[in-house]
Amino acid sequence: MSDYAKPPISPGLISLDVSTGSLLPSGPTLTRRLSDLQGCFKNMEAWQQEVNNGNPIVYQVVSSVVPEIPRELPQSVTTIFPGSCDGELYMTKGHQHPDPQGEIYYGLAGTGGIIMFDGKQTSWIDITPGKIGYIPPGWAHRSINTGTSEYKFLAVYPGSAGHDYQWVLKNGMGLRAFTKNNKFELEEFNS
Ligand code: M6P
Numbered sequence: 001m002s003d004y005a006k007p008p009i010s011p012g013l014i015s016l017d018v019s020t021g022s023l024l025p026s027g028p029t030l031t032r033r034l035s036d037l038q039g040c041f042k043n044m045e046a047w048q049q050e051v052n053n054g055n056p057i058v059y060q061v062v063s064s065v066v067p068e069i070p071r072e073l074p075q076s077v078t079t080i081f082p083g084s085c086d087g088e089l090y091m092t093k094g095h096q097h098p099d100p101q102g103e104i105y106y107g108l109a110g111t112g113g114i115i116m117f118d119g120k121q122t123s124w125i126d127i128t129p130g131k132i133g134y135i136p137p138g139w140a141h142r143s144i145n146t147g148t149s150e151y152k153f154l155a156v157y158p159g160s161a162g163h164d165y166q167w168v169l170k171n172g173m174g175l176r177a178f179t180k181n182n183k184f185e186l187e188e189f190n191s
């Protein structure tokens with residue numbers, strides 16, 4: 001498996017293949033199956049059934065060799081596969097940054113969006129290839145594939161930011177994204 005580079009890191013070029021979502025050179029790749037998204041989907045029975053019945057891959061994250069440590073600027077390419085669980089669209093776990101730092105997501109392929117939540121206000125941003133979504137400090141963020149093909153985006157974030165998943169499990173994300181009768185719908189998180 002590829003690993004992160006060890007500081008001090010030399011200036012370098014990274015090639016991004018948009019069709020495969022791969023980086024060269026690349027760091028670790030993370031694969032999240034439906035079972036890794038425990039507590040994320042509204043219909044927990046449907047989630048459990050689909051975990052028992054094949055446990056599909058929901059998304060993959062390919063990291064660059066730049067490590068998640070203070071003052072570095074890591075990047076990653078996330079591919080969310082198309083799909084839904086009882087209508088709730090495939091998504092990332094979603095996280096808050098323990099060190100409140102901003103982040104950008106740049107759309108590479110497919111159609112998707114970002115749900116953001118600061119504990120009070122919610123926001124939805126559509127992402128398509130060429131669009132940049134800005135995540136301000138203090139806003140938890142979750143990505144959604146709203147289409148029928150793979151949704152890919154590049155993330156760039158400060159190495160000190162970190163990932164707090166418990167915050168999302170405790171506070172929710174403000175909104176949920178569904179496909180109903182082939183139409184995209186956003187609903188209040190606890191409706
Ligand atoms: C983006 C970045 C990563 C994050 C990944 C998956 O690539 O924000 O830091 O890990 O999306 O999101 P999550 O960690 O919420 O599963």
Ligand code: ZN
Nearest residue numbers: 095097103157
């Ligand atoms: Zn983040």
